[in-house]
Amino acid sequence: MKLNALKYTILQGFLIAVVGLLNNTCSHISTSFGKNTMRNNKLNLSHNHLTEIPDYVFNLTELRALNLHHNKIAEIPPEISRLTKLEKLVLSRNNLTDIPNEITELKNLEYLSLKANSLTTLPKNIGRLKNLEVFRVSFNELKSLPESISDLDSLSHFYIDYNRLESLPESIGDLHYLREFVIGRNNLKSLPDSFYKLTKLIVLDLSYAGPLLEIKEEICDLRNIETFIIDLNTLNFSPRCIRIRASGFRYNLIIR
Secondary structure (H helix, E strand, O other): OHHHHHHHHHHHHHHHHHHHHHHHHHHHHHHHOOOOOEEOOEEEOOOOOOOOOOHHHHHOOOOOEEEOOOOOOOOOOHHHHHOOOOOEEEOOOOOOOOOOHHHHHOOOOOEEEOOOOOOOOOOOOHHHOOOOOEEEOOOOOOOOOOHHHHHOOOOOEEEOOOOOOOOOOOOHHHOOOOOEEEOOOOOOOOOOHHHHHOOOOOEEEOOOOOOOOOOOHHHHHOOOOOEEEEOHHHHOOOOHHHHHHHOOOOOEEEEO
16 A cells, blocks of 8 residues: 555656646747737737748638737738738838738728838729728828729728828828828828818828918818817918817817
8 A cells, every 4th residue: 555655646746747847838838929829810920020921821811810010021922912801900010111912902901000111102002902991001101192092982090190291192082981080290282172072080180291281261161070180380271160160069179
């Protein structure tokens, strides 16, 4: 009996040691690769110092969301077009200078962030992303937007601040579902006439959108605006209706 008890004690100690080792190993794996996890067809590869997108990603054709935020990626390969079920793609804070046309094949895309790169242009056919609702391209080097931008029929939130935009497409007013439009910190000289057809806007940011920017009287027709952000200089070149509405309860005028 004593011998059996001794064997049992030794075996029990061995099992405890093995379990402890496994737990430590699993904990290490979880810590080292915690951001490289895929759950519910969502893959998070942010903050991994990646210089390119791993090849295996393009075989994950069931992906719904791909997060590549804050890496060092300089190029998006054409294989991105394989991820046809993507609904959300985050490429912010990388080293991108251009975006391949193949990205316009992602017809199910609803959210696209290209924020904080070094983009000088966008794909000419960007308007093919008919389901895109949120588009972030702030903090880039864009001087113009492709005319097809106005074909983004579902776009509701558009962020183009902190670029070098000198003009907006003449057809920008075709973005009939736009609710929030952030344009500040650019080099605009004027707004196209169609801009004043964006009657569903709720939030508009024109702060420092251009040092010589003048706003036409037609902005008074944008009656759904609840938050209007503007700089003092541009406010001096804006219609009186803005100041009058600012005294109302529903209208929030923010001067920067």
